[in-house]
Amino acid sequence: MQQTRVAQGTPYYLKFVESYPGIADLARADEQEVLKLWQGLGYYSRGRNLLKAARQIVDDHDGVFPSEYHDVIKLKGIGPYTAAAIVSIAFNKPYAVLDGNVYRVLARIFALDLPINAPNARPVFQKQADLLLDKKNPGVFNEAMMELGATVCTPQNPDCKRCPVVPHCKAFSKNLQNILPVKLAARSVKTRYLHYFLIKKSSKILIRKRKAGDIWQGLYELPMMETSGSELLSIYTINDQFDTKTTFLKPINKIVHKLTHQKLEIVFYEADMNPVPAREMVLTDAKGLKQYPLPRPLELFLNDYLCKPDSFS
């Protein structure tokens, strides 16, 4: 559910647990199958990490989810927040959680003006959270802190009148509740220009797997070229870049797709690249395409394209 609304994530969750009812079932799955189930939800590293964590649990813990913080935090994709939430709520271990809501509540209760997203913020806020933690009921305490932030001590206009901790709140006593917490300016959004080529061979198209180190790792896409500007590509550029003898290139669709820190301006072209750029390409027909996990904009484009009567002729 990281960065995802519950309503959006629930159908994926249900599909996921139906496909993998137990940890061992998930550990046996292959990555492509997991990413396919995740298709459209974004943040694909979550799917890859769940798979790796399931394999760690099978290999290192005989398939039983560990109950100690130091074991849980070693699982792929689990950071301090999730580890503390799991061991406190599921195993009643005394670890305080620190999520966005808890940062805000702590900043206000203790009137801390250290920016909550500053690099040195975590240890300072963690210390305050640990001091407050009810060690006999850590799970209930953690859920209460998160709920307080989500329902009463909200980002704008906190409802101090019905807040159960108002007598202890320094921000309230100093009338700072609408000023705290302090936050450093958000990272700027980068614009990228991606050009995708629909290359038809008989009744098939070419796709390839995306590499590590960038968005959509492990998902499949059409052959692609990235440029530093928004201008459309020419046949000359394509031939130069891919060392092909392309004679036909036609832009057929242009879309903008937004990620958290990136804006993608995407142009789709029909092209007759010849010879085709061979690097790790897969040739697939419309039916075969269904087994490959695709990034959302590619999925939408290809679904739309496949609806056209002569799309794969």
Ligand code: SF4
């Ligand atoms: Fe938040 Fe107001 Fe409660 Fe303080 S009194 S914790 S600012 S809701």
